[in-house]
Amino acid sequence: MKVIDLRFKEPGCTGHPVVRLNNRLRELNEDRVLIRFNLEDIPLKALELLIGRYGYRVDEVRNVNDYVEVVAIKA
Amino acid sequence: MGDWCLSLALNVNVIREDFPLIKDRKIVYLDNAATTQKPIQVINAISNYYMKFNANIHRGLYELSQEASKLYEEAHGVVAKFINAGSWEEVVFTRNATEGINILAQALVNRYLKPGDEVVISIMEHHSNMLPWIRLSETYGVKVKVVGIDSDGLLDYDELSNVLTPRTKVVSITHASNVLGTLNDVRRIAKLGHEVDALVVVDGAQSVPHLPVNVRELDVDFMVFSGHKMLGPTGIGVLWGRKDLLEDLPPVLQGGDMIKYVGIEVKGGVLINHRIIYNDLPWKFEAGTPNIAGGIGLAEAVNYLIRLGMEEVRAHEVELTRYALRRLDETLKDDIKILGPKHPELRSGLISIAFKGINPHVVASLMSTKNIAVRSGYHCAQPLHEYLGVYDGTLRASFYIYNDVDDINAFISSLEEVINVLSK
Ligand SMILES: Cc1ncc(COP(=O)(O)O)c(C=O)c1O
Numbered sequence: 001m002k003v004i005d006l007r008f009k010e011p012g013c014t015g016h017p018v019v020r021l022n023n024r025l026r027e028l029n030e031d032r033v034l035i036r037f038n039l040e041d042i043p044l045k046a047l048e049l050l051i052g053r054y055g056y057r058v059d060e061v062r063n064v065n066d067y068v069e070v071v072a073i074k075a
Numbered sequence: 076m077g078d079w080c081l082s083l084a085l086n087v088n089v090i091r092e093d094f095p096l097i098k099d100r101k102i103v104y105l106d107n108a109a110t111t112q113k114p115i116q117v118i119n120a121i122s123n124y125y126m127k128f129n130a131n132i133h134r135g136l137y138e139l140s141q142e143a144s145k146l147y148e149e150a151h152g153v154v155a156k157f158i159n160a161g162s163w164e165e166v167v168f169t170r171n172a173t174e175g176i177n178i179l180a181q182a183l184v185n186r187y188l189k190p191g192d193e194v195v196i197s198i199m200e201h202h203s204n205m206l207p208w209i210r211l212s213e214t215y216g217v218k219v220k221v222v223g224i225d226s227d228g229l230l231d232y233d234e235l236s237n238v239l240t241p242r243t244k245v246v247s248i249t250h251a252s253n254v255l256g257t258l259n260d261v262r263r264i265a266k267l268g269h270e271v272d273a274l275v276v277v278d279g280a281q282s283v284p285h286l287p288v289n290v291r292e293l294d295v296d297f298m299v300f301s302g303h304k305m306l307g308p309t310g311i312g313v314l315w316g317r318k319d320l321l322e323d324l325p326p327v328l329q330g331g332d333m334i335k336y337v338g339i340e341v342k343g344g345v346l347i348n349h350r351i352i353y354n355d356l357p358w359k360f361e362a363g364t365p366n367i368a369g370g371i372g373l374a375e376a377v378n379y380l381i382r383l384g385m386e387e388v389r390a391h392e393v394e395l396t397r398y399a400l401r402r403l404d405e406t407l408k409d410d411i412k413i414l415g416p417k418h419p420e421l422r423s424g425l426i427s428i429a430f431k432g433i434n435p436h437v438v439a440s441l442m443s444t445k446n447i448a449v450r451s452g453y454h455c456a457q458p459l460h461e462y463l464g465v466y467d468g469t470l471r472a473s474f475y476i477y478n479d480v481d482d483i484n485a486f487i488s489s490l491e492e493v494i495n496v497l498s499k
Contacts, residue, residue, distance in 0.1 A: 016436040016452075045496050046437050053444045 002030045006037040007067050017041040018050070025054040032059075035070045044068070081398055084390035085383060087479040093379075094477055103447045103485045108253050108281060108425050108454070108473035110303045113376075117306055120375035121368045131364055133332055147367050150374035151357060157377045158279075158298070159289040160315055164356040167314040167321070168370050172280040173203040175299030175314035176247070178360060179276060180207035182324040187244055187274075190216030194245040195238055195273070197222045197230055197259075198462045199252040202455045204278040208247065218242075223462070228255040228415035236267050243273045250282035250298075254456045254469065255415030256396075256422030258282070265294045274320070280304060283313075284475075285392055285423050287385040296320055302369065306376035311369030314360065321356050328362035388476055392424030395474045399426055399483045406487060410494050414469060425473035427454070428490075429463075433497050435470040441493045447486055 004024045006017035014020070017037055025033075033056065037047065047070060048058050056072040091098050093114040104112060124146065130137070132144040152163040160166055169175045188194075194208045198221055211217040220243075222235045230248070239246070246268035251258050261277055268275040276297040282288055283298075284305030290298055297320070302311040316324075326333050333354050340348035353359045380388065396419040403413060403426070412429040416422045430438065439451035452468040453460050460468055472486055 016434065018434065018436040018440045022440060041434065042437060043497055045499065046441055049444055049496070050440055 001032045001034050001071075002028060003034045003036065004028075006035065006041065009041070018046075021047075021050060025051065025056070028054075031074045033072045035072055036064075036067055037070075038067050044070075081394055081480055083394055083479065084387040085476055087477055090383075090477050097477055101446060103482045105472040105474065105478065105482060105486055106448045106450045107475035107478075108304070108471065109450055110309070111284065111306050111475050112477065113308065113372075114306055114379055116379055117308065117372050117375045121308060121372045124368045124371045129368075132367055133358070143367060147365070147370050150370040153374040153377050154313055155315075157381065158283065158315060159291050161291065161318055165315055165318050165321060167316070167357040167360040168365055168373075169299070169312045169314050169360075170310055170366070171301040171303070171312035172278060172299040173301075173312075175312055176204055176276070176278065177207045178314055178327045179297055179299070179316070180211055181327040182360075183245060183274070184211050184215050184217065185325050185327075186323065188215060188217050191218060191242060193218045193220055193238075193240060193243045194247060195220045195222060195235070195243055195268075197224070197235075197248050199224055199228075199230070199255055199257060199456065199459050200247075200249055201253055201278065201280065202457070203280070204247055204249055204276075205458065208245075221458075222248075224255070224257070227417065228252070228257050229421070230257065230259050230264075232260070232263060232267075235264065239267060239271045239273065241271055243268070243271050245276060246273045247276035247278070249278040249280070250288070251285070251423040252415065252456075252459075253281045253425070254427050254454050254459055254471070256425045256427070257415050258286075258421060258423055261293045261295060269294070281423055281425075284380075286389040290315055302373040302376065305373075306379055307373035308369050311366050311373045313373075318356065321360070326353060326359050326362065328360070330362040331364070333359050333362040383476060391476060392474055393419045395478060395480070395483060396422065396424050396426065398480060399472070399474075399487070402483065402487050403428075406491055407494065410498070414463065414465070424475070425471060427469040427471045429465045429469050430467075430494075433494065435468050437497065438470050438490070438493050441496070442486075442489050445485075445489050447489050449486065 051072050055074055057075040058070050059073045060071040062069040094112050096112050097104055128143045130140040130143045132147050151166045155163040155166045208219050212219045220238045223231045225231055248264050250261055265275045274296045277295045279298045279300040283300040297316045299314050303309040335354050336352040338350045339346055414427045435451035439449050450471045
């Protein structure tokens with residue numbers, strides 16, 4: 001399963017996790033994706049709406065230490 | 076919305092017919108401060124050039140080349156008239172506003188500036204009007220002074236007047252802030268700058284597309300702006316300068332078409348002497364084959380704006396801004412902070428919004444799922460955001476001639492919705 005790791009913020013205008021998530025999803029063609037992120041960066045509801053735009057939905061949410069893992073599958 | 080009676084200066088429905096990309100209203104395009112959409116007249120002018128006139132300029136004796144040269148030269152004239160330049164030779168075509176300032180900064184340092192001389196900018200500058208001067212401080216020991224703003228987002232004119240000294244050689248300030256919307260009093264800045272014999276440079280990237288600009292009335296020395304922010308194509312911009320100053324400045328880019336004569340003396344395979352006579356203005360500053368189609372497209376864009384009337388363009392944006400500010404205040408006052416002056420007359424047609432505990436990138440991303448195009452981040456003005464303590468950046472909606480009340484309503488409803496989702 002492809003992993004999109006958004007836990008670390010990169011500097012610059014395109015470094016925010018939301019921008020990176022959009023960029024990665026735009027180029028991916030996978031049925032299942034694992035997304036790691038911090039809830040302070042992307043609230044879960046926002047993530048659901050954002051991935052929906054690329055045809056994914058949340059299949060599973062796991063709280064791991066101080067971050068969250070979401071398994072997204074093609075809807 | 077109820078008691079609001081809005082009368083817009085422009086007929087948006089008619090204008091939209093000219094814009095293929097937004098005519099069908101599939102997108103609410105509110106990122107005009109980044110770049111504007113292009114009317115069919117501009118698209119046609121560019122394709123017409125390539126289909127009927129394409130040739131390199133100033134080089135061929137054949138008719139096609141002469142026609143292309145004429146069109147390109149005329150484009151300079153159209154822009155000159157638009158900003159009331161002294162002559163078409165004062166208009167140098169560049170790639171964009173950024174390149175204009177870089178060329179100017181390098182030319183000025185080669186001719187006028189010495190270590191310890193001062194350049195005054197403001198905290199509200201776009202990186203384009205900040206980094207070229209900072210570079211001069213790194214490489215030539217020029218001192219850069221940065222003037223602040225007041226709590227309303229207006230330039231601190233007292234501070235400006237206090238920082239000016241006999242060593243101030245350049246005052247380079249934006250006409251309109253791309254974040255605050257603040258319209259600066261350029262005449263006042265020019266007067267203060269000229270009192271200490273400084274050259275006054277204006278970043279017109281966010282003003283020339285949106286309001287009547289008369290460089291001679293403003294009494295400034297140089298101005299830069301970008302074609303793509305005023306209906307023109309990307310890759311074409313303008314550096315305007317007073318003729319006497321441009322004549323005195325050395326060219327920055329070297330190569331073809333910017334010289335009249337080049338002679339070299341070589342001895343034993345080594346260059347020992349050379350003589351170069353630079354070309355007349357504006358060609359001295361336009362080295363190499365320029366963006367001919369871009370220049371022609373820009374002239375068409377300018378003609379389009381002239382037909383609408385710049386007073387009307389400005390009035391249209393003031394009304395849209397007034398409406399948007401009031402609606403935002405009515406609906407979202409407790410959730411957002413609007414940057415910049417409160418009164419629409421003091422600002423250009425853009426609104427930047429800071430949030431409490433919500434990241435603007437997340438907001439913009441969610442709004443894009445509803446086909447609303449707005450910008451999030453620092454808008455290339457990171458020092459300003461840090462100065463204001465807005466570390467996450469802002470969400471910016473910027474209006475233009477084809478936007479109407481429906482666009483603003485769609486923007487505000489969507490913003491309300493997104494804030495609701497994110498606040499849960
Ligand atoms: C105030 C201001 N100055 C300069 C620029 C730079 O324009 P360009 O990227 O076209 O060179 C911009 C672009 O956003 C701007 O808003």
